[in-house]
Amino acid sequence: MIDVSGLTKTFRNGVEAVRGVDLTVAPGEIVGFLGPNGAGKTTTMRMLATLLRPSSGSATIAGHDLRSDPRGVRRSIGYVSQSGGVNPVNPLGDELELQAMLYGMSRAEARSRIADVLATLELTGLEGMPGGALSGGLRRRFDIAFGLLHRPSVLFLDEPTTGLDPQSRAALWEHIRSLGLTVLLSTHYLEEAEALCDRLLVIDGGRIAAEGTPAQLKGERTLNEAFLEIAGRPA
Amino acid sequence: MRDTWLIFRHHTRITLRNKFAILITAAQPLFFLVLFGPIFATFGSWETLVPGLIIQLGLLSAGMAGFGVVFDWRSGVLERLRVTPAGRLPLLLGRVLNNTFTLVVQTVLLVAVAYLIGLRAPLLGVLGAMALVVVLGVSLAALSHAAAMRLNEHLFAPVMMTAVWPLMLLSGTFLPMSMAPQWLSTLSYVSPFRYVLEAMRELFAGTYASGVVAVGVLVVALFAAISLTVGTRVFSRDNA
Numbered sequence: 143m144i145d146v147s148g149l150t151k152t153f154r155n156g157v158e159a160v161r162g163v164d165l166t167v168a169p170g171e172i173v174g175f176l177g178p179n180g181a182g183k184t185t186t187m188r189m190l191a192t193l194l195r196p197s198s199g200s201a202t203i204a205g206h207d208l209r210s211d212p213r214g215v216r217r218s219i220g221y222v223s224q225s226g227g228v229n230p231v232n233p234l235g236d237e238l239e240l241q242a243m244l245y246g247m248s249r250a251e252a253r254s255r256i257a258d259v260l261a262t263l264e265l266t267g268l269e270g271m272p273g274g275a276l277s278g279g280l281r282r283r284f285d286i287a288f289g290l291l292h293r294p295s296v297l298f299l300d301e302p303t304t305g306l307d308p309q310s311r312a313a314l315w316e317h318i319r320s321l322g323l324t325v326l327l328s329t330h331y332l333e334e335a336e337a338l339c340d341r342l343l344v345i346d347g348g349r350i351a352a353e354g355t356p357a358q359l360k361g362e363r364t365l366n367e368a369f370l371e372i373a374g375r376p377a
Numbered sequence: 378m379r380d381t382w383l384i385f386r387h388h389t390r391i392t393l394r395n396k397f398a399i400l401i402t403a404a405q406p407l408f409f410l411v412l413f414g415p416i417f418a419t420f421g422s423w424e425t426l427v428p429g430l431i432i433q434l435g436l437l438s439a440g441m442a443g444f445g446v447v448f449d450w451r452s453g454v455l456e457r458l459r460v461t462p463a464g465r466l467p468l469l470l471g472r473v474l475n476n477t478f479t480l481v482v483q484t485v486l487l488v489a490v491a492y493l494i495g496l497r498a499p500l501l502g503v504l505g506a507m508a509l510v511v512v513l514g515v516s517l518a519a520l521s522h523a524a525a526m527r528l529n530e531h532l533f534a535p536v537m538m539t540a541v542w543p544l545m546l547l548s549g550t551f552l553p554m555s556m557a558p559q560w561l562s563t564l565s566y567v568s569p570f571r572y573v574l575e576a577m578r579e580l581f582a583g584t585y586a587s588g589v590v591a592v593g594v595l596v597v598a599l600f601a602a603i604s605l606t607v608g609t610r611v612f613s614r615d616n617a
């Protein structure tokens with residue numbers, strides 16, 4: 143479902159954020175994207191979400207070529223960015239409606255779909271609020287609502303559970319699992335990676351440093367120890 | 378087409394919710410109209426002054442439209458919309474048309490107040506000038522968005538506030554360029570606003586089929602084409 147080969151990104155200031163990433167995510171698979179701060183997770187995901195032009199390499203997402211058919215890619219994916227995209231001053235219901243209709247839904251379809259998504263994320267009743275009036279975790283749940291609205295077949299989630307309370311986090315894991323989507327999800331919570339993901343990728347310095355199921359990566363150690371060994375910096 | 382309409386409607390709803398903002402952006406030319414106009418009217422005509430104030434309004438309203446995009450950029454809203462399949466031109470055009478809508482509302486207000494205190498332009502002339510305002514609004518708003526996306530966000534406000542003044546003065550906003558010394562008048566021909574402004578003055582004076590009007594229309598159309606091209610290019614930058 144996601145096929146990436148030789149992806150690189152060198153920013154204009156010379157930073158080589160991604161230095162040759164190959165990865166595959168099978169249909170229905172949930173893959174965790176781990177790695178220390180600045181490793182290149184967000185940069186990789188922004189490239190795959192058509193927001194950033196890769197310096198080199200290629201990718202196919204849900205059958206669409208990233209370079210030649212970005213619009214096809216956009217139609218198939220949901221993307222929740224690390225920093226979110228909630229409008230602080232406008233009622234979120236209006237923002238959701240615009241978003242849904244930009245994916246081709248009629249207003250009636252949009253409204254019933256919005257009601258469903260808000261109900262699953264336990265946000266019903268908050269759609270009249272502007273983002274700025276919500277707590278951080280509620281705002282984050284709205285970010286996720288935006289990403290799920292159009293029933294994408296592939297989901298990119300960049301640290302989706304940052305700021306969520308433990309109940310919401312567990313509920314989100316369960317929800318993501320129940321959708322059966324293809325998911326690439328970055329996280330710094332190793333217990334989340336272990337509980338939710340079928341497979342893990344560890345990126346470090348813009349390169350994939352390790353790959354495998356949580357059990358394979360762990361071996362005899364805890365995942366935390368394994369992670370520190372793969373991507374550890376001397377303290 | 379549908380995307381443009383959706384974005385336009387969305388932003389226009391927000392605009393209409395903040396009616397005071399429409400008024401406050403139009404306040405500067407209104408001050409000039411009410412507090413400077415009566416002096417100007419002692420040696421010039423209202424039909425000369427008001428088109429100049431419309432140009433001023435255009436620069437201060439549509440010309441500053443980029444602030445909206447800075448705001449949406451910072452909050453991540455723009456990036457969220459850029460992941461949707463919406464076309465890149467509609468993402469820009471929907472906003473730009475909303476800014477133009479605002480400008481038209483403000484211009485109607487300005488002209489209405491001007492009528493109350495002495496303007497006597499023919500309706501047809503005013504409608505013709507309005508058509509120029511629409512195209513001018515689209516151009517200015519598109520360029521403003523491009524500038525906002527290009528400049529760093531601390532630079533945008535001071536650069537735009539500074540750029541507005543020579544553009545206004547060089548177009549002959551407050552006093553017609555026919556009163557300027559030769560070198561200044563020659564220099565003013567680099568500003569597209571001079572041509573548009575002179576066309577609007579002719580229209581306000583009731584002359585429709587003149588060379589000045591034709592040149593004004595041509596210049597503003599060309600300006601719009603260039604602005605939209607630049608705007609869309611900047612807007613779709615960094616996309617895969």
Ligand SMILES: Nc1ncnc2c1ncn2[C@@H]1O[C@H](COP(=O)(O)OP(=O)(O)OP(=O)(O)O)[C@@H](O)[C@H]1O
Binds near residue numbers: 157159178182185
């Ligand atoms: N727009 C940019 N211009 C220049 N350098 C950038 C830009 N965006 C990111 N970088 C750099 O690219 C590298 C990778 O950043 P990225 O955001 O992909 O890391 P990350 O793995 O998502 O980190 P985190 O866990 O902190 O979110 C960093 O060194 C960062 O400073």
Ligand SMILES: [Mg+2]
Binds near residue numbers: 183185224300
């Ligand atoms: Mg990141």
